[in-house]
Amino acid sequence: MEDIKGSDGLGDTELRLGLPGTSTATRSAKRALPEGDEESHDELRRTSAAKAQVVGWPPIRSYRKNSFPARKVEAEAEAAAGLYVKVSMDGVPYLRKIDLSVYKGYKELREGLNNMFECFSLGELSRREGGSGSEYAITYEDKDGDLMLVGDVPWEMFISSCKRLRIMKGSEARGLESRQH
C-alpha cells in the first residue's frame, strides 16, 4: 500500500522488479480494494468511491450513518445537479423553472423572479421592506407540503426545503404579508 510514486517525481526512475508500468506491492493483498491498475490505485483509495466499496467501513453504526450524513450527500448531489424548482404565478397559464443554486440570497432570487415574470406587466413583486402597493407575495411549498412565505428562514435552510415556488396575488398575498410583519 506504499505510495510508489515518490513525491519528488523520481518514482519512474526507481529500480524495481517487474515490467515497466506495473508495480511491486510488497504487502499481502488486502481484500478491501479492487485489484487493478496500480497507477490509479492510490487515487482510488483516496476517493470516496473506494471508501464506499468496503462493506462495514468506516466503522460507524448504521444508525449514525443513516442520520444527517446521508442527507448531506443528497443535498450535495442536488447542488451539483442544480436545484430546479417550478415557479407558478397566479393568473399565468404556464409555469417556469428556476435553479435556486445560482442565487446567493433572497435579494437575487426576487430580482430573478422579477425578470422572469416582467413580461406579464404585473408590477414589482413584494418586498420585505414593506412596500405598499405590492400586489404579490412569493411563497413556497416546503418538504412537509406546507405553504410558506419566502424570507423567514436562513437562505441555506430555504433552498434545502423548498420544493416549488408560487407567486401569490391579491388579497391572499396581503393576508400573508401582514402576518409576516
Place this chain on the structure above:
Amino acid sequence: MTYFPEEVVEHIVDFLGSHRDRNAVSTVCKAWYQVERLSRRNVFVGNCYAIRPERVMARFPWMKSLGVKGKPHFADFNLVPYDWGGFAQPWIEAAARGCPGLEELRLKRMVVTDDDLELLARSFPSFKSLVLVSCEGFSTDGLAAIATYCRGLRELDLQENEVEDHGRQWLSCFPDSCTSLVSLNFACLKGEINTNALERLVARCPDLRSLKLNRAISVESLNRILARAPHLVDLGTGSMMVNHHTEAYHRLINAFLGCKSLRSLSGFWDASSCCLQAVYPVCVNLTALNLSYAPAIQGDDLIKLICLCFKLQKLWVLDCIGDKGLAAVASTCKDLQELRVFPSDIYGAGTTAVTEEGLVAISSGCSKLNSLLYFCYQMTNTALVTVAKNCPHFTRFRLCILDPGKPDPVTDQPLDEGFGAIVRSCKNLRRLSLSGLLTDKVFLYIGMHAEHLEMLSIAFAGDSDKGMVYVLNGCKNLRKLEIRDCPFGDDALLKDVTKYETMRSLWMSSCDVTLGGCRALAAKMPSLNVEIINESDEADEFQENLSDLHKVEKLYVYRTVARGRTDAPDFVWIL
C-alpha cells in the same frame, strides 16, 4: 473449613458489587455458591448464547436487574446478517416464568419484537427500568404496551434503536396515574410524537431528570417542556430548528436560563450556529455535551460555545470542529475524560477536518483523558508517541484512520511504533482499536505490554499468522477479539485453542481461515460454539460438500455451556 454462618457470608457478599467478584465468591464452595446465587440482584450475560436463559433464572431466582447482549460488536457495521439471531424472546419468557420480581432489563444488540415488549409489560408487576441499546424488531406499538402496563415505570431509555413508526399514540398510553418517570429517552424515534401528551406527562412527573427528545419535537414544544421541567439534569433537545429573530428563540433563551440543574446536553439536530447563545447560560455547568448530530454547528460559533464549557468531562463532536476547535477544547476543558470525534463527511472528498495535530493538542491540554474515539484521515507515529506520553491514563483508545491501511504520511512508515507507545504507556488500557498501515510488529508490542487489554479490534492489519499469535499469547485478560480483512489463517486460529475458553468471543471475517481449520477447532473444543456465517451462493450446499480448503467468510467463536443453538438461520453453520 471452619463453620461460617450463612448469614455472615451473605452479609459480606452483599458488599461485593462487581460481577467478577461475585463470580469468584461462588466458586469457593457449595455453601458459598448457594449464598451468593440467592443474594445476587444484578445479573449480566455478555453473550446471550453462552448460556440458556432458564439456567440463569434458576440460578438467580431473586434477580432484580438483568443485562443481556446479543449480536457481536461488528454487527454495528453491517457485518452480521440481519436474521443471524440474538432474540430477546427466550430471555423475556424465561424471566416471566422464573423471576417475576424483575425490575430492570437492559438489552444490547438484540432482536426485540412488539410481542416481547407486551409480554415484558404484563409479566413483571414491579418493573421499573427498560434500556434498549442498538436493538431492532419492534415498533411504537411495543412502546405503547410498555407505557400502558408498566405501572411505576421509572426509566424508558431507547438508545440508537431501529424502531418502526406505527404512529404517535404510544406516548398517550402512559396513564394519568403515571407520575414516576425519572428518565425518558426516545431520541432515536423517527416519527411524530403527540406533543400534548408529552407535555402533560412531563408536567406530572416531578422526579424527571433525564429527557431526550427526538428530532420531530419542535422548539416551541421544547420551550413548553422546559418551562414545566426546569429541574432536568440531562436534556436531548430535539430539532432545535429556530430562527434567532423569532419569539420562539427568545422563549428558548428564557427556558435555558431557568434550567439551573442541567449538566448534560445532546440533540441539536437542526440547530444553527446563530442560535447557540441560548445555551450559553448552562454551558458553565455542563459535564457532558453531544454535538455529534449537529453538522451545522461549526467554526467560530462552536469554539465560542466550547470555551464556556470548562467543566466538561465528556464531549462528542463531529470532525468539522477541526484542529483549531480541538485546540480550544484542550485549553478550556481541563477535566475532559472522554472525547469522541465522528466523521461528518464519509462519502465526501476527504476534507482534512481533523488531523494528528488536533489529537496532540487535546493530549497536551487534557491530561485526565481516559477514553478516546477519533476518526481522522491521517495519523503519524510522532503524534501517537506524544499522545502516549501526555495521556498515560487511557482505558479506551480507538483510533480510526478512514483510509484502510494508510501509513504515516510524513515518514511513509507503518504505525507500529505509535501504537506501541500507546500500549507501553497506558498500563490500564482495556480497549483498543487499531487502524492505518500495521505490520506484525504492532501485535508483538500489544502482546508484550497490553496486560489488561480486554477488547481488541483489528482491521486491514498484519503480515502473517504471527501477528494474531502474539496477541493470543500475550494478552492474558483478553475477552473479545474481533478481526476483519487480515492475513491470519488456520495456523494462528489453532495455535492455542484453549485460549478461547478464557475469552467471551472471537470474530474473524475476510481473513484466511478455512473450513478445515474451523472444523478442527470445533472438534478439539466442544466447549465452544464455532459458527460459520456463509452468505454466498455456496450456502445452498450442505457444508459436508465443501472442501476443507474452502475459505470461511465470517467466523464467530464463543465459549458456551449451551451447546449449539436452536434458532440459527440456514446460513449459519455451527460446527
